[in-house]
Amino acid sequence: MKIFSKEQIYQGDALTAKKQNITSTELMERAGTQIFNWIHMRMQGAQVPIHVFCGIGNNGGDGLVVARHLITHGYNVKTYIVNYSTTRSKDFLNNYDRIKNTTKDWPILLNEDSELPAIDARDIIVDAVFGIGLNRPVASWVVNLFNHFRVTKAFVLSIDIPSGLMTDAVPTNEEAVVNAGYTLSFQSPKLVFFLPQTAKFTVQWEVLDIGIDPEFLYTTPTEVDLIGKNEVLPIYKPREKFSHKGTFGHGLIIGGSYGKIGAVNLAGRGALGVGAGKVTAFTPKCGYIPLQSAFPELMLITDKDEEKLTKIEFDVDVNAIAFGVGAGTDQKTVSAFEAFLKSNTKPLVIDADGLNILAEHNNLLEFLPKRQTVLTPHPKELERLIGTWKDDFDKLDKAKAFSKKHQCIIVIKGANTITVAEDKLYVNVTGNPGLATAGTGDVLTGMILGLLTQGYDLLSATIFAVYLHGKAADLLVEELGYQSFIATHVVEGIPLAYLDLFKQPEQPQVEEEEEN
Known part of the structure; x- marks a missing residue:
């Protein structure tokens, strides 16, 4: 709309x-x-x-x-x-x-x-x-x-x-x-x-x-579109009978550090849950046992360092990459990220500590893949990126200017998450306060990655993922409540959100008159 x-x-x-x-x-x-x-x-x-x-x-x-x-x-x-x-x-x-x-x-x-x-x-x-x-x-x-x-x-x-x-x-x-x-x-x-x-x-x-x-x-x-079910239905790509996991692409999640491996777990579940064919994670060595034990569907490559990312090297061919969830901001991680950015040509989703590194080292912004990068900040991360703002309209103006300058998409997470694509805004209608809990943003990062691997263009993948993310929460929160809702519930709600796309509104029942 x-x-x-x-x-x-x-x-x-x-x-x-x-x-x-x-x-x-x-x-x-x-x-x-x-x-x-x-x-x-x-x-x-x-x-x-x-x-x-x-x-x-x-x-x-x-x-x-x-x-x-x-x-x-x-x-x-x-x-x-x-x-x-x-x-x-x-x-x-x-x-x-x-x-x-x-x-x-x-x-x-x-x-x-x-x-x-x-x-x-x-x-x-x-x-x-x-x-x-x-x-x-x-x-x-x-x-x-x-x-x-x-x-x-x-x-x-x-x-x-x-x-x-x-x-x-x-x-x-x-x-x-x-x-x-x-x-x-x-x-x-x-x-x-x-x-x-x-x-x-x-x-x-x-x-x-x-x-x-x-x-x-x-x-x-x-300049502004409202995104609901009617807007995302045309985006959806149905699956062909003879498709296979290779059809739906391979995503790579780079992140994690000692004590923050769970963020990679959540992002991986989001990517596979939304339909990626395969997902590999690149983490420090400390992520190996937790991820291999708790998440058998996820493939894994590790850094030589036990606790942090120091050199990003992988020999798998992937369709899209996500960086930052749980990565930390150690100087060796910053150097590894810089080297990665300078060589990467794949569509890229950057979240969490990836955003914090960009804010602290804004010279790295020039290496973002042009019109192939999605940034997913929460309000404080956004402020570090674009500076303080006077009010909500000033915030949107600065986000549009940033998006235009660096040719990237910005997802402003909030009650009505807004996707900023240069001069255009897309306001999402799904989601609720249950999402205000740790890890839900990691799931969203994975979901955007998972749609990118399936061949969705950058903007469509972002808009669709944001919608499904919020809808998953909407469909489960009625039975779980806001306070008890956690990030893994979003993953559990993704199948319901997909099914809801094709659910027809219930028609009111008309009682038949009794025969005299």
């Missing part, structure tokens, strides 16, 4: 009105009606008090459409105009006239000196104060109104975006943003729904189709 920028959304609205020969007011009517239908389907006429707060721009116009339909369908509605400016949009004024012609209970005008309306915790608030066009600080009296929403503990439904939240900036005053229980976003979600500093302003979100021109939606390139 594409995530459109604010400018693209305006462009799509205008193009839709032109191509469908409708006015912007008619498009607003369509959008507001969709919001009403969503509410009506769930409430079925229930007389819970609904407070609709409308700004004086187009978001407020949407709110007036919703309020008018709620009124005409017999709901218990109070409508408010948050009068924060003397400027009103044309479509707002059109719908203001319509609601005044619908009911004798005209909207209540709220100004700076107005009393805060009485709202009960069992009531519903529809937030239509500000939309995506907000470009100024929120007035202090409006901030007080938003704080009043929070104090009442009423359920808040935001239209398109929680009021006070911008599409391309982190708020400087969190109290100036509505905390929505649910946000109904027109046509596509907003990037701010997925970033750590801004996702907290809506508990849940849903996209409503308001009939934006299909050609515009399909052909307009976006």
